[in-house]
Amino acid sequence: MKVEKSNWERAGERDNARTLEVLFEISEAVSTTRNPEELYRVMHSSLGRILKAENFFIALHHENRDSITFPYYVSEKDERPEEIFHFSKTASLTGKVIRARGPLIFYAKDILDFARAQGQKVIGTVSKIWLGAPLIIKDRVIGVIALQSFNSPADYTKKDLDLLTAVSQHIALAIERKESEETLSEQKRVLEKILESSPVGICLVENRIFKWVNAEMVRMFGYKTKEELENMNVRMIYKSDEDFSTAGKLIYTDLKKSGKSDFDFDLNRKDNTLFKAHVIITSPRQENPLESTIVTIVDISQREEAQKEKMKREKLQGVLEMAGAICHEINQPLQTILGYSTLFEDNEAVSPEDLQKIKKQAIRIGDITRRLSNITRYKTLEYPGDTRIIDIWGSGTD
Secondary structure (H helix, E strand, O other), rough: OOOOOOOOOOOOOOOHHHHHHHHHHHHHHHHOOHHHHHHHHHHHHHHOOOHHHHOOOEEEHHHOEEEEEEEEOOOOOOOOOOEEEEEHHHHOOHHHHHHOOOOOEEHHHHHHHHHHOOOOOOOOOOOOOEEEEEEEEOOEEEEEEEEEOOHHHHHHOOHHHHHHHHHHHHHHHHHHHHHHHHHHHHHHHHHHHHHOOOOOOOOHHHHEEEEEEHHHHHHHHOOOOOOHHHOOOHHHHHHHHHHHHHHHHHHHHHHHHHHHHHHEEEOOOOOEEEEEEEEEEEOOOHHHHHEEOOOOOOEHHHHHHHHHHHHHHHHHHHHHHHHHHHHHHHHHHHHHHHHHHHHHHHOOOHHHHHHHHHHHHHHHHHHHHHHHHHHOOOOOOOOOOOOEOOOOOOOOOO
């Protein structure tokens, strides 16, 4: 029996030059077209120049949820199917291609026999001929690209399957690129979320210009929006040109030497108040380190205040311990003086006025020791000889 030639074969057997031209168009589209839907349309249009492509679809296999979806589907007979679940249990030509990991061609009888053997109905309209090629990424079959004709089994030949396989490689490459971009975008989102929630000020600085800052940087310097800092010169966080120059020289020298600069510096808020900051700067570019740097800034003013408060408490503790020791050592001879002064009350050799003076001074010493023993806070005063002493009468209790 003589098989009728397809329209494409009657057109003069497909031109190899045109085929290469179409493959080049598809390859270029993969490189230049970022929107997947637009890319699929371009591929479909290009493929239609050398193949009968009125019925064309791309199916993606989602192994984790045992389903397939159809990001691109063009058919003369059927609407785009919804996501098909329980795919592994579905009589599907797409499934056969995925399992075979290679291109397959089916005719109407093959399709009906396959569905009958599986005890299932054919999904959609039965085509006269169906061609499918797997989409493979790093040895992983992620879907299928397919052509079908509802008119004549002569519309395609097995050679057309080779061309479809070549196109499938380009589509797989495009999908892989999209997956990589989505992964990078997700990683970027996660990283930015981490940086944004950091309690430390973090920023990207290029040639001493803020290019990106996190929320803590904005808060730390008293601004309301990132726009007030981004694309601005870092001079704005220094109190003077001299500080700006000094810090710049320090940073440049450290980065040239080790790729890292680590120092404390007084920085300037929006309201011109200063705070002590711990600054760490790193740069991957040792030749021109200020070209791109990652800067982290921690407000250590509270830490310094806490340190001062700690030193103050330690000093007070020393004063209290010393005062306690003095009180203890003075009280014993003081009691002795008071005791002996009582013995001299009947001694005519000592005038009552002098005896009263002795008692008065002994009582004064007692008041001083009691005051010393009760001190919980203190202040000092100037004393001759360029020294400072504790102001016993000016100090007191909480």
